[in-house]
Amino acid sequence: xxxxxxxxxxxxxxxxxxxxxxxxxxxxxxxxxxxxxxxxxxxxxxxxxxxxxxxxxxxxxxxxxxxxxxxxxxxxxxxxxxxxxxxxxxxxxxxxxxxxxxxxxxxxxxxxxxxxxxxxxxxxxxxxxxxxxxxxxxxxxxxxxxxxxxxxxxxxxxxx
Amino acid sequence: xxxxxxxxxxxxxxxxxxxxxxxxxxxxxxxxxxxxxxxxxxxxxxxxxxxxxxxxxxxxxxxxxxxxxxxxxxxxxxxxxxxxxxxxxxxxxxxxxxxxxxxxxxxxxxxxxxxxxxxxxxxxxxxxxxxxxxxxxxxxxxxxxxxxxxxxxxxxxxxxxxxxxxxxxxxxxxxxxxxxxxxxxxxxxxxxxxxxxxxxxxxxxxxxxxxxxxxxxxxxxxxxxxxxxxxxxxxxxxxxxxxxxxxxxxxxxxxxxxxxxxxxxxxxxxxxxxxxxxxxxxxxxxxxxxx
Ligand SMILES: Cc1cc2nc3c(=O)[nH]c(=O)nc-3n(C[C@H](O)[C@H](O)[C@H](O)COP(=O)(O)OP(=O)(O)OC[C@H]3O[C@@H](n4cnc5c(N)ncnc54)[C@H](O)[C@@H]3O)c2cc1C
Ligand code: FES
Ligand code: FES
Numbered sequence: 481x482x483x484x485x486x487x488x489x490x491x492x493x494x495x496x497x498x499x500x501x502x503x504x505x506x507x508x509x510x511x512x513x514x515x516x517x518x519x520x521x522x523x524x525x526x527x528x529x530x531x532x533x534x535x536x537x538x539x540x541x542x543x544x545x546x547x548x549x550x551x552x553x554x555x556x557x558x559x560x561x562x563x564x565x566x567x568x569x570x571x572x573x574x575x576x577x578x579x580x581x582x583x584x585x586x587x588x589x590x591x592x593x594x595x596x597x598x599x600x601x602x603x604x605x606x607x608x609x610x611x612x613x614x615x616x617x618x619x620x621x622x623x624x625x626x627x628x629x630x631x632x633x634x635x636x637x638x639x640x
Numbered sequence: 641x642x643x644x645x646x647x648x649x650x651x652x653x654x655x656x657x658x659x660x661x662x663x664x665x666x667x668x669x670x671x672x673x674x675x676x677x678x679x680x681x682x683x684x685x686x687x688x689x690x691x692x693x694x695x696x697x698x699x700x701x702x703x704x705x706x707x708x709x710x711x712x713x714x715x716x717x718x719x720x721x722x723x724x725x726x727x728x729x730x731x732x733x734x735x736x737x738x739x740x741x742x743x744x745x746x747x748x749x750x751x752x753x754x755x756x757x758x759x760x761x762x763x764x765x766x767x768x769x770x771x772x773x774x775x776x777x778x779x780x781x782x783x784x785x786x787x788x789x790x791x792x793x794x795x796x797x798x799x800x801x802x803x804x805x806x807x808x809x810x811x812x813x814x815x816x817x818x819x820x821x822x823x824x825x826x827x828x829x830x831x832x833x834x835x836x837x838x839x840x841x842x843x844x845x846x847x848x849x850x851x852x853x854x855x856x857x858x859x860x861x862x863x864x865x866x867x868x869x870x871x872x873x874x875x876x877x878x879x880x881x882x883x884x885x886x887x888x889x890x891x892x893x894x895x896x897x898x899x900x901x902x903x904x905x906x907x908x909x910x911x912x913x914x915x916x917x918x919x920x921x922x923x924x925x926x927x928x929x930x931x
Contacts, residue, residue, distance in 0.1 A: 485646070501643070502643075502644055502645055502646035502689070503641040503642065503643050503644055504641075505641075505676065524680065525677045525680070526673055526677060526740070526743075526744060527830070529741070529743060532743055535746070538717065538746040539742055539743050539746060540743050540746050540747055541743045541744070541747075543676075544671075544672050544673050544676045544677065544747065545672065545676075545747070546646060546669070546672065546676065546689070546691075548646040548648075548691075549648075549672075549691060549693075551648075592742065592743070595742070596742075611741075611742055612741075613741040613742075613830050614740060614741025614742055614743040614744060614830065615741075
């Protein structure tokens with residue numbers, strides 16, 4: 481086995497050191513080494529978006545990132561989205577708009593939505609669909625997800 | 641994935657040293673959106689992965705009066721969010737805006753797109769249209785390769801063991817010029833081009849006569865195609881639909897596509913003509929400052 485390496489990164493705001501093999505993806509390290517199993521594995525080839533996390537603030541598919549690449553980086557996973565009490569407005573909007581069924585795509589959608597709304601607080605429906613094109617859902621038919629994202633945008637504006 | 645070592649050199653010299661020492665047993669890593677999947681599928685099993693993203697020359701994007709210097713590992717998002725690239729190198733913005741979705745654009749680089757050398761790569765026709773030159777560095781020094789000579793076959797290019805693509809150099813845009821890229825896919829996003837066309841056009845000061853043009857074709861041959869002979873038909877002619885049809889017809893003749901699940905030979909040739917005309921129209925509109 482190739483020697484394990486130490487990676488130092490800020491994960492969900494916490495300075496974290498973890499051991500990984502160079503061949504591990506960030507997705508594998510998060511789930512298997514750090515027990516952050518909120519990030520899901522769907523396709524493992526970059527197409528489904530279930531494994532979306534923020535790397536230095538930008539959404540990426542963690543199945544196509546090597547864990548070693550996280551050295552010195554800031555990583556935000558679904559576990560880092562909710563405040564210590566309650567839910568993030570995006571999560572609340574997904575719940576109330578019934579934007580999930582089986583739920584495996586949901587963490588990826590919520591993380592991607594967070595990135596979208598942080599840069600574009602009032603997206604049009606088209607912009608939402610474009611921004612979420614890299615996230616697949618086999619259950620909902622997308623419409624409720626798009627509505628939840630538009631609703632989340634309103635909720636975020638109301639709460640500031 | 642198979643076992644490998646990971647290194648992230650901080651200088652070009654260190655990267656060349658490690659790549660040449662390992663002589664073909666190492667693979668450069670830019671955004672990893674091709675490479676990591678290819679390693680998972682067992683297509684490549686390099687002993688060492690050399691991350692290029694800590695090398696200053698590879699992540700630099702520099703605009704000056706001399707033109708654009710685009711580091712090979714700069715991700716698509718940084719390119720397509722750049723206002724000066726949108727206005728002066730529109731075809732490059734178009735390409736980098738449709739590669740994958742947002743998550744892919746945050747990682748995927750134009751250098752990786754080119755070095756992966758897929759015939760359907762969405763940036764290649766734009767690089768041809770914009771007259772890009774590849775700066776390649778290796779153990780024997782640095783050389784310039786015109787982008788239309790870079791790819792030599794599906795998945796193959798001119799890079800020798802130990803060499804890497806450092807950056808792409810683009811001339812500064814001429815006055816009254818414009819460029820565009822479009823692809824045909826059966827859906828709106830997240831698909832592989834059935835045909836891709838990039839073009840650039842320079843008009844005279846009156847905005848009527850075409851002074852020069854370049855056309856690049858993707859997904860209709862084993863490598864991206866520099867449709868020089870089609871573009872030459874435009875020179876000195878007025879920018880009318882009839883003129884553009886001449887180039888479209890010639891480009892159809894240059895396409896040597898294959899039949900596959902995404903399109904037949906017949907369809908791909910037809911779509912090549914349609915897209916060449918459309919992309920030229922957009923480039924002309926942009927040259928006139930209208931789009
Ligand atoms: C979900 C998904 C959607 C996609 N959609 C598209 C699309 O719409 N259009 C499209 O064209 N492509 C698409 N791709 C393919 C891929 O994202 C692009 O080809 C991308 O530009 C590759 O860049 P990268 O930086 O990720 O390259 P990497 O994967 O890091 O590298 C690609 C190859 O080039 C080599 N390499 C990289 N940089 C250099 C260098 N500087 N010098 C020498 N060799 C180098 C690597 O060793 C490797 O062999 C998609 C991929 C995925 C997973
Ligand atoms: S698991 Fe990463 S994109 Fe599907
Ligand atoms: S809720 Fe099941 S895949 Fe989206």
